[in-house]
Amino acid sequence: MAKTQTTAAGPSVLVRTNDGIDADLRLRMYRSQVQIREAEQRANDLFLQNLVKGTSHLSLGQEAVAAGCAAAMQPGDLSFCTYRGHAHTLARGVAVEKVLGELMGRDNGLLRGKGGSMHLTSIEHGVMGSYAIIGAHLPIACGAAWRAQYKGDKDVSVCFFGDGTTNIGAFHEALNFAVIWKLPVVFVCENNLYMEYTPISEVTAVANPAADRASAYGLQPIMADGQDADAVYRTAKAAFDKARAGGGPSLLEFKTYRYSGHSRADPAKYRPAGELEHWKANRDPIKIYRQRALDSGISHAQLDEIEGSVKQEVDQATEKCKAAPPTSVDILCTDVYADGGWAWRN
Amino acid sequence: MAELTYRDAVARGIAQEMSRDSDVVFLGEDIAKAGGVFKATVGLLEQFGPLRVRDTPISEQAILGAAMGAAMTGLKPIAEIMFSDFIAVCFDYLANEFSKSRYMTNGQVKCPLVVRTGNGGGARFGAQHSQSVENWCMMIPGLKVVAPSTPLDVIGLLAASVRDPDPVIFFEHKSLYAVKGEVPDGEIVDTLGTAKIVRPGKDATILALAMMVPRALAAAERLKAEHGVDCEVIDVRSLVPLDTQTMLASVARTGRVFTVEENPRLCGWGAELVSIIADEAFYDLDGPPVRITTPHIPLPAADALEDLAIPSVQRITNTIQRSLSA
Numbered sequence: 001m002a003k004t005q006t007t008a009a010g011p012s013v014l015v016r017t018n019d020g021i022d023a024d025l026r027l028r029m030y031r032s033q034v035q036i037r038e039a040e041q042r043a044n045d046l047f048l049q050n051l052v053k054g055t056s057h058l059s060l061g062q063e064a065v066a067a068g069c070a071a072a073m074q075p076g077d078l079s080f081c082t083y084r085g086h087a088h089t090l091a092r093g094v095a096v097e098k099v100l101g102e103l104m105g106r107d108n109g110l111l112r113g114k115g116g117s118m119h120l121t122s123i124e125h126g127v128m129g130s131y132a133i134i135g136a137h138l139p140i141a142c143g144a145a146w147r148a149q150y151k152g153d154k155d156v157s158v159c160f161f162g163d164g165t166t167n168i169g170a171f172h173e174a175l176n177f178a179v180i181w182k183l184p185v186v187f188v189c190e191n192n193l194y195m196e197y198t199p200i201s202e203v204t205a206v207a208n209p210a211a212d213r214a215s216a217y218g219l220q221p222i223m224a225d226g227q228d229a230d231a232v233y234r235t236a237k238a239a240f241d242k243a244r245a246g247g248g249p250s251l252l253e254f255k256t257y258r259y260s261g262h263s264r265a266d267p268a269k270y271r272p273a274g275e276l277e278h279w280k281a282n283r284d285p286i287k288i289y290r291q292r293a294l295d296s297g298i299s300h301a302q303l304d305e306i307e308g309s310v311k312q313e314v315d316q317a318t319e320k321c322k323a324a325p326p327t328s329v330d331i332l333c334t335d336v337y338a339d340g341g342w343a344w345r346n
Numbered sequence: 347m348a349e350l351t352y353r354d355a356v357a358r359g360i361a362q363e364m365s366r367d368s369d370v371v372f373l374g375e376d377i378a379k380a381g382g383v384f385k386a387t388v389g390l391l392e393q394f395g396p397l398r399v400r401d402t403p404i405s406e407q408a409i410l411g412a413a414m415g416a417a418m419t420g421l422k423p424i425a426e427i428m429f430s431d432f433i434a435v436c437f438d439y440l441a442n443e444f445s446k447s448r449y450m451t452n453g454q455v456k457c458p459l460v461v462r463t464g465n466g467g468g469a470r471f472g473a474q475h476s477q478s479v480e481n482w483c484m485m486i487p488g489l490k491v492v493a494p495s496t497p498l499d500v501i502g503l504l505a506a507s508v509r510d511p512d513p514v515i516f517f518e519h520k521s522l523y524a525v526k527g528e529v530p531d532g533e534i535v536d537t538l539g540t541a542k543i544v545r546p547g548k549d550a551t552i553l554a555l556a557m558m559v560p561r562a563l564a565a566a567e568r569l570k571a572e573h574g575v576d577c578e579v580i581d582v583r584s585l586v587p588l589d590t591q592t593m594l595a596s597v598a599r600t601g602r603v604f605t606v607e608e609n610p611r612l613c614g615w616g617a618e619l620v621s622i623i624a625d626e627a628f629y630d631l632d633g634p635p636v637r638i639t640t641p642h643i644p645l646p647a648a649d650a651l652e653d654l655a656i657p658s659v660q661r662i663t664n665t666i667q668r669s670l671s672a
Contacts, residue, residue, distance in 0.1 A: 078419070111452040121451040128418065129455060133442050139411020140443070146412055147419040150371065150397055157415070170438075173405035177412065180403065335453035336487050338511035344487075345588040345622075346539065 021230055025071060026293055029229045031306045032067035033286050036087045038314045039096050043086065043103055043117075047264055051322070052103045056117040059087035061259035064285035065160075065190050066091040068232025072240055073158060078128045078144050080137040080159040083118035084190075085130030088160055092125045097317035106324040113327035114335075128157075135161070135170030138187060142174050145183035145249075156243045157185045158236075164195030166209040175217040178249035186239045187251045190226060192258040197270055210253035219251050226254030227285045230292065257283065347530050353523040355497035356386035356462070359504035360424060362533060364394050367422060370508055373400045373409060374426025374462075383428055384464055384523050406432050410439035410461065417459040418447070422508060430465040430479045430517060437482075444513045445488030460507045461515045465493065466557055466608055467640075467656050468521035472647035476520075478608035478640070480555070481615050483515045484585045490538060491585040493517040495559035497527035499583060502536025510538060519556040539587030543596065547578035550602035550670060553593060553619055555582045558606040558657060565606075565662035573667050585615050593619065594627050601632035604666055606657050611642040636669050638662055 040060050046052045059066060062084075070091035073079070081088040086099055094110060102109030103117050110120055118132040128144065131137035141159035148155050165171050166189060178185050189210035195203055206212035211221040224235040232254055239250035257279040261268035268276075290303055336342035350358065364370045372390060374382075378401040381388035391399045402409050406427055413425035427433055433440065440461070447455040467476035483491045490512050494500045500518065507514035544559065545566050554562035559581045566577040578596050582589075597603050603623055605616030620635040638657045646652055 111450065111454075114452045115450040119450045121447075121454055123451075123454045128415075129447060129451065131443070133438050136407075136411065136438055136443055139405075139408045140415040140418075142408065143412035143415020143417070143423070144419045145415070146371075147416045147421050150416075150421065170407045170411065173403075173408040174411065176403060177405055177408040181400075331452070335449050337490075338448070338456065338458075340453070342487065344586050345590045 021233065023296070023298055026296060026298065027302065027306065029067045029071050029233065030289055030293055030303060031310065032070065032091050033063040033229060033289060034307055034310045035096065035313070036063040036066060036090050037286055038310050039090055039099060040086060042314050042318055043100065044260070046100070046104065046318070052117070053105065054116055055263045055265065056086070056103060057084040057263050058260045059084055059258070061279065061285070062190055062192060062226065062256045063087060064229040064232050064289065065188070065226045065254045065256055068229040069158060069160070069188060069236045072233050072237035073126070073156070076126060076155040077240070078126050078141070078155060078157045080128050080141040080157065081120070081130040082137070082161055083130060083132040084162065085120050086117070089120040089122065089127050089130070092122070092127050094120070094122045094125050094127060095317070096314055097320050098122070100317050101321045101324055104321050105327055106321050107327050108321065108324040109327065112331055114331065135165050135168035137161070138165070138170050138174030139177065141185050142178050142183055145178070145185035146181060148184050149181070154244055156240045158188060158240070159185060160188045160190060162195070163189060163191040163193070163200040163209045165189070166213060167195070167204060175213070175219070175251065179217045179219065182246070182248040184243035184246070185249045186236070186243055187249065188236070189251070189253045190256050191253055192256050194258070194262065196262045197266060208253055210251055214251045217251070219249070222250060223253045223255065226256030227283045227288055229285060229289050347528055349526050350497045350529045351523065352497045352500055352518070352525045352527070353384060353386045355500035355529065356504070356518060357388055357390060359501040360387065360390055361393060362501065363505055363508040364390070364398060369420065370422045370424065371398045371400070371416065372424045373402050373412065375402055375404055375409070375428050377401060377426050382426070384520065386518070386523060387426070406436035407439070410436045413459045413461070414439060414444045414457055417444070417457045418455050422458050424460045424462060424508065427461055427463040429475045430463040431474050431477050433463065433479055433482060440483060440489060440515065441486055445486045449488060456511060457513045458511045459513050460504070461513070463515070463517060464520045465517040466519040466521060467645050467652055468557065470647050470649060470652060473644035476645040476652070478556070480517050480585055481609045481613055484615055484618070485613070488513070489586060490514040491517070492538060492583065493519070493556040493585070494583060495519070495522065495556050495581050497525070498529050498534065499536065501529065501534040503538065503583065505535040506538045509535070514538070517556065521557050525560070539584050539589055541583055541589035541592040542581045543578060543592065544581045545577070545579040547576040547600065549576045549600055550578070550604060550666060551593070551596040551600045552577050552579045552604045552606060552666070553582055553616065554579060554606040555585070555615065556608065558608055561657065561659050561662060562606045564659040565666065568659065568663045569666060575667065575670060577666065590622055594623065597623055597627045598630045601630060602670065603631070603635045604669070605637045606662055607637065607639040608656055609640060611639045614639050633669065633672070636665060638665050
């Protein structure tokens with residue numbers, strides 16, 4: 001089981017062990033990370049080919065957080081994501097084709113092109129939306145958790161956000177709200193070290209933007225390595241179990257790193273020389289996890305097979321999206337209101 | 347039949363819907379134990395219990411966010427924003443979140459919720475607790491916007507709002523809370539998007555909303571008594587959906603139209619109505635449409651200043667009389 005310890009130096013840190021994660025789960029988390037990596041890379045390629053318009057916020061380098069959390073969730077649990085939401089959407093089982101189709105504005109897209117990259121949503125998979133206004137979805141996740149509490153439903157609402165979100169008001173309102181109502185909601189901060197173009201440390205009063213705020217709301221400070229899917233899984237699972245059992249909310253902080261800029265518009269020139277290379281060489285979640293899998297007795301062949309099948313899946317999805325028609329213009333004015341239309345007058 | 351205040355009608359409307367549907371829940375600041383700062387929600391905590399009637403911290407974003415999250419997962423929340431001025435601190439949810447989620451997700455996300463809020467002036471609260479901000483909401487695709495003027499309409503339109511599958515912003519006028527009206531016994535359910543002719547007349551049409559409705563009615567009586575002018579008064583009731591047919595038909599009969607708006611001048615709801623009338627009933631008009639509004643200023647606190655700012659019975663009467671006799 002996961003063990004945490006609190007040191008005088010600060011928040012509890014996870015002690016890595018290999019128990020509790022079997023080969024099937026490990027292969028599942030490996031596949032999820034590889035799929036996110038391949039799909040995000042493909043989204044970037046398609047952007048460069050001008051087949052994806054607008055913007056996109058990639059999770060390259062942050063795959064372990066999405067894969068580990070999704071693996072720790074149960075069917076029926078709810079994900080609330082940010083505009084950097086492709087990874088979490090894929091991790092809950094939404095097809096690559098649906099995601100790429102949405103990014104490309106095709107009729108086969110998850111939202112038929114009405115949402116785009118920043119609003120991926122699939123209710124049937126428990127992906128309750130990707131929100132592009134910083135902090136907005138933390139209170140929304142509280143509301144979904146309130147419904148579970150009121151109805152006696154056993155699902156947990158899981159809300160993902162970046163380090164920059166910890167400095168906006170809605171973060172603090174939501175944490176206080178979740179604690180006083182003891183809601184089954186888990187807040188997951190992906191600290192990728194940069195608030196858009198600015199190092200988070202330059203604009204935050206504390207060193208650990210989420211964990212160091214936890215005590216202000218009576219919560220345990222909990223941090224774990226966001227590049228290690230096992231650590232993410234165990235940390236998340238403990239929090240989800242607690243919420244499901246009526247133990248109230250948790251605030252988790254996973255330290256991670258994004259390989260690309262904040263968005264397509266950002267070449268990330270503000271990073272110190274060698275930082276990206278260091279993370280790619282030494283802290284890459286897929287490298288770390290491949291080695292973990294091998295150490296636990298999984299074969300190279302099994303891992304290669306996963307990589308091959310994911311590559312094929314992403315290739316096929318890409319071709320299907322390229323062949324798919326653009327979104328029908330017939331839907332321009334649909335679904336503004338519940339009657340399916342947009343009529344505001346008689 | 348009973349005589350009820352507008353304030354008591356709010357509690358009765360909420361109770362009617364909470365009794366009917368256990369998915370209806372209610373949250374806001376001081377709404378439960380205190381019964382609301384305007385005493386419009388007295389008794390609901392006792393009747394429905396603390397799981398369904400919940401006091402919140404002063405966290406307007408959390409209130410509206412939680413209402414949205416509850417709505418999109420199956421509940422039908424009623425959220426109170428104490429003063430409508432405070433909509434400005436949680437405007438994201440109205441402007442970007444529950445108004446757009448259905449569209450952005452290709453119809454997947456549904457947000458059947460009601461935001462009740464105390465709107466309007468006349469209570470000497472000054473510029474940050476007195477505004478009429480229904481036009482802030484009217485401009486956002488995806489919202490419905492309602493503002494009743496009588497106790498009966500409070501119950502009926504509140505019931506219709508709770509049962510509506512879309513997010514509805516429900517503006518209660520603070521200066522009407524003490525007003526009394528006859529209300530029948532039993533369940534009352536009205537229809538959104540329906541204006542009501544509250545005084546028939548043949549010489550001019552007056553379009554009014556909320557507290558401006560009783561003032562328009564009083565002005566119409568004065569115009570009749572003092573000048574022999576017979577005005578038709580329409581209570582707009584619902585800005586979205588907007589019952590343009592009732593208004594256009596009235597203008598076709600009377601040939602003149604006046605709007606009476608409590609909101610400041612620019613982009614007030616009357617501008618949209620006048621635009622529609624100019625576009626679609628131009629040849630029915632015998633003179634220019636006239637908007638009677640609060641001037642484009644923040645609302646002052648002192649009696650004399652606030653009374654001068656908000657359209658009064660006298661100003662409505664004078665404006666219409668001058669315009670018709672010009």
